[in-house]
Amino acid sequence: MEYLKELVWLIGGPQGSGVDSSASTFAIAVASGGYHIFGSREYHSNIMGEHSYYQIRASEKQAHSPVNKVHILATFENETLHIHQDSVLPGGAVLYDEATTKPEELKRKDVVWIPIHYMELIKQVAVEFGREKDTQKLAVMRNVLSVSASLAILEYPFEILARTVEAFFKAKKPKLAKINVRAAEIAYNYARDKAVNLGFNYRIKPIPTPPGERRILLNGSQAAALGKIVAGCRFQTYYPITPASDESEFLESHPEFGVVVVQCEDEISSICMAVGGAETGVRASTATSGPGFCLMVEGMGWSGINEVPVVIYDYQRAGPSTGLPTRFEQGDLKFALYAGHGDFPRIVMAPGDTEEYFYFGMDAFNYAERYQCPVIFLLDKNLANSTKTVSWFDPNQLTVDRGALLSDEELLKMVHSNGGSQNGKYKRFQFTESGISPRAVAGQEGGVFWNTGDEHNEYGHITEDPMLRLKMMEKRMGKLDLAEKEIPLHKKIKTYGASAKDADCLAVTWGSMKGPILDVLADLEKEGIKVRLLQMILMSPFPVQEMMEELNQAKLKIGVEMNYSAQLCGLIREKTGVAMDSFILKWTGRAMTRDEVRDGLRNIVKKHEKKVVLTHGA
Amino acid sequence: MALNVKEVKTEIVSDWCPGCGDFGILNAIHMAIADLGKPLHKVAVFSGIGCSGKTPHFINSYAFHTLHGRGLPFAIGAKLANPELTVLSVGGDGDGYGIGAGHFLGSARKNVDLTYIVFDNAVYGLTKGQASPTLHRNEKPKSLPMPNINDNINPLNVALCAGYTFIARGYAYDVKHLKELIKKGVEHKGFALIDVLQPCPTYNNLYTKEWFEGIEENEETGAKTKKNPRVYKLEDTGWDPVVKNPNNMEEVEHKMSKAFLKAQEWGDRIPIGVFYQIRTQDYGERLAERMPSYFKTPPAKYPYYDPKTMKPTTDVSEVLKGYQVI
Structure with missing residues (x-):
């Protein structure tokens, strides 16, 4: 038996079948036992039926990115089995529906196959609750069954799961709490008994957490929306677009904070309405994604020449045009910097993790008022849709700056x-x-x-x-x-890892691609590769002096970005004249994983590769 | 208390062409604002682009000359953020019914409490007289190289279908009548459209003052006589535009259908006045149902920080508890 410092669990299935709520339940149950969570979600531009999946990393240390391999794969149907079978680690487990899976589908010989007869278990629960006739309706409970079975084979305490399932349903469908907890219990016992002789050896158990620590589990959209509320945004306009709408819907669902949320007829209206609101003194904002931001350019120019503070949250997704509507890219940087005819001042900034989605919101609204100009806040689909455990948000760390506003x-x-x-x-x-x-x-x-x-x-x-x-x-x-x-240095750039003097290389990145690099600093150092990570936050105005100092000291400069043309590297070259030596780039729409970034950095440092193009992810 | 019209005017000199219908509309707006008597700092005027777009510069209130076709969204933003403001939006027919058509429709569904005045001259004046959405097909004002190839839209009927709750038409040279229409529009609780027939003496030689008013000129003597004025007032015909009971669908349908037919009248007889008016819940009232404090602390006045320490005061801990895992 091996107790894991980090467990990776993946669940897949057709969109709309409950993959998200299964993943949430699993993540909450494990996070309640002291693990740090990074959960990343991949889905099609489709309402129902297309393949989607959710990977949960549960780690003793903080985790910031998805990874290549998983310990447990939970499936209900063949497509997920087919797509993700190869990602299971040797000795890992695959949960599958024995009623619908043909033996030839079970290709891997080095993993533990755990058959679950979902419908039989559901029937059993239905009978217990006198609801035999509803068996088909109750089929959705297979989500709870798969989560429970996964935790059973890990020998993770059932009580924590029971509490999680109960709380989850009490908040949403209280009448279904009891039957789901019971379903979980039946699946737990069933899977534990089944797994006894199958040779699955990975285990996790609750781990102690620092006394007094309060931790929350939420996604980037929620963090960003909370950041806006605390920063004082009380007027939000939007037009529906993936992946930005979640933020506006969150604000609308909390009328207790007094945020007026207006769904407009298009993004042209959204930006103009936000600017019109800002003319009355409210902190006003709009949230969109690349295609919507395209329509906002004229309105932003008007706010520029009229010096109206307005804050635009751009949740980047893969372009151009409709591109990959539900996938991730850091493709809007140059557009955010140059959108519009004529010259006008704008501030462009990019938060790089869930905490920054919350805390930097205040900076965005402060800058807008202090410098009386539009502020573009570049978020992305990767973090917007990823769940992460973070320390309790502390609004007291923040200060409001209304600039030259007259009483x-x-x-x-x-x-x-x-x-x-x-x-x-x-x-x-x-x-x-x-x-x-x-x-x-x-x-x-x-x-x-x-x-x-x-x-x-x-x-x-x-x-x-x-x-x-x-x-x-x-x-x-x-x-x-x-x-x-x-603007102080720490709001312009942040550095992590090796000191400028010791570092073998300087990895320059922005936004959520800070995550996978953070995740490999320690591993690479053990291999003897000292990496200094530089996260750029403020893109306009560009911190020339500070960047020159960093770049001049670097032995090997590596740009790490989720786009084709290395947009940040281009900006750096424009502003400083300094070119990167090597690049790690990805534009498949799936976020860089920890493993491919580690391999990429190693190959550049050791083998002097110029350009590493990454492709992992289904 | 009514203001002196002088107070409502700025010192900026307009650069409209001599004889432009815009002067009449501007006078009517000045007079209406003065009559309404609201402090000028509680009035905000928005415009789009074009000759009409310059209007805000001549009004001594908060005034915003925005983008082509976008006056309405800017105006709505200001009104919803600070409902204390009396908000007017002005623009041309190309501005509102052409490039801004999406907002013309989308805004109607919100029934925001503001007044929208359209300077309707059937041409794009500032770009030298191209056909605009209200010019009829095959008409050829002197500025067009060829007769208009597009059909026209009827803004009053579009407004009726879109859900405007106050629909009126004015005539630029009947300033007093127009002033009253504007006042009614402002006093109406909800979204008011006032389409104003506005002769463009430079580019539209079809819809002229003479044409609207039936003025004929004796070519020999130059003497002018008013024979059959096309423009007439609905109220002089006993027209009743107001839906008395908005919950009575029969009455609503009846008034709407009548207004729809009346709005089609064009040519020898052109009605002006209020065509249709109904009182339904406006956007602010809808918001207040969700957020009872909306009118007391609207977005522009919402307290979210301590002015002494500048620390944020919004307590989100209840939401965070919902996410708490440890």
Whole structure:
């Protein structure tokens, strides 16, 4: 018997058959026993029927990425068996439906095959509860059965599972709690007895956690939405799009926080409505994905020239066009940086893990108000749909910064000193040393101002005067220089692993691809390869100085990105003149796994490979 | 208390062509805002792009000259974030019924409490007179190289089908009548459309002041006589646009069908006035059903931090408990 430091479990099945809730139940049960979870979800652009799967990594240490191999594969049908059989580790187990699986499907000889007659077990439960006639309806319980059977063969305590199943159903369908707990119990006993002589030797058991630690398990969309709520966003617009809608739906499902969520007729409306809302002083935002962001470009330009704070959450998915609608890519970086005609200041930033999805939200809204410009927050499908255990969120670590927003009193005082209290004395675009004008919002007495998409004077009225144009452009664009100066280093880049001096290589990445690199730092160090990880957070304004320092010290510079053209590396080269030596890239729509990133880094350092293209994942 | 019209005007000089119908509409808006008497800082005017798009610059309230066709979403955003504001949106027919048609329909379903005034001159004036969505097929104003190849839309009928709860038509040179229409539109609780017949003296030589008002010029003497004015007022015919009981489907259908037919009248006789009005729950009221504090602390006023410490004050711990595993 071997007690695992890390267990990997995978469940697959047709979309809409309960794969997600099975995975959640499994993850919660194991997380309750002290394990860190990283759960990644893959699905088709389809409502029902296409193959989907969910991989749960349960680890004694934090986990940040999917991996290549699994200990247990839970299946109900042949497609999952066929697609994922090869990913099972030798000595691992495959749960399969003995009623529907032909013996020739069981190809692997080095894994433990655990037959489960789902319908027979369900019938047994149905009889117990006097619901024989409902057997077909109760077939969905096979999800609970597979989770329970998996935990049984691991000899993980049934009580924890029972508690999890009970809580899960009590929250959603309380009348079904009892029957599901019983189903779990029957499957647990059945699988434990079956597995006794089959030679499955992997085990897990609850592990102690630090006293006082409070841990939550949630996905990136939920973390991002909570981040918006705490940051003060009270006006959210959206048009349905995968994978961004989850965030808006979360906000709408919590009216207690007072967030007005408006579903618009398209993304053009979404951005314009958010900007219109922001004109009244509310922290306003919209959430979308690449195709929707394409439609937002004109509206964003308007907010740029009118210096309206608005925050755009772009959940990246694989493009171009509709691309791979439910798959992952870091393909929007250059678009986010350059979208729009003409020059206007924008802040572009990318959080790289679930905590940052929550905590960096405040930065996004603070920057928008402080620098009075649009902020693009680049998230991605990978983290949005992945569940992770993180420490309890602590909003007290955060501080609100409303920039040069004028209180009602300050505004009145200001217009009085400008010559009277009547309307029209306030200059919305007043020239100042910093380039930032004191900001009034619609509805405030004395603050009447004008906005126009045309070039304008200090009051906001149209001008085509060449010298005024010169000054206004300098005023607006200068705000980026100010932001670059003011934003502290740790909000621009983060580094992990080996020190700059010791490192054999510098792996430069952004967004969620920080995860797999974090996961291999220790392993590679054991092999004698010292990796320094550099995560870029702030892309615009670009931290030239800080990046030059890092790049100049690096012996070997490796760009790691989920896109075809290495967009971040291109940006770095544009801003610093420094090119990467090697690349690890992937554009299959499936997130980089820990294992392929480890192999890729090793091959680059040891074998001097120039470009490693990754392909793992079904 | 009513304001002096002077207070509502800015010092910005308009660059519209002499004789443009826009002047009449602007005067009516100025007068309506003055009559309504709301403090100007509680008024917000939005516009799209085109000649009409410049309107906000001439109004001494918060005023936003936005993007082509997008005035409505901007306006809705401001109204929903701060329902204390009286919100007007203005734009041309190309702006609202062409490039902004999606918003023209989508906004109607929300019944947001604001007033939308369309400067309808059947051409794209600022780009030198191309055919717009309300120009009829085969018509050829002097600015068109060929007769219009597209059919026109009837904005009042589209609005009726889309769900506008106040539908009216004004005439740019009947300023007093238009002023009253605008006031009614603002006082209406819900989404009001006022389509305004607006002669474009530079590019549309078909829908002219003379044509609308039946003015004929004696070519010899130059003397003008008003014979058969096309434009007439619905209220002078005893027209009753208001649905008295919105729950009475029979009445709703009856008033709607009548309005639909009336809106088709064009040519020798062109009705202006309120065609249809119904009071149904507006978007703010719908929001307040979900969030009882909506009107008290709307998004623009929602407290979410301590102004002394600048620390966020929203307590999300109940939600976090739902995710707690340890």
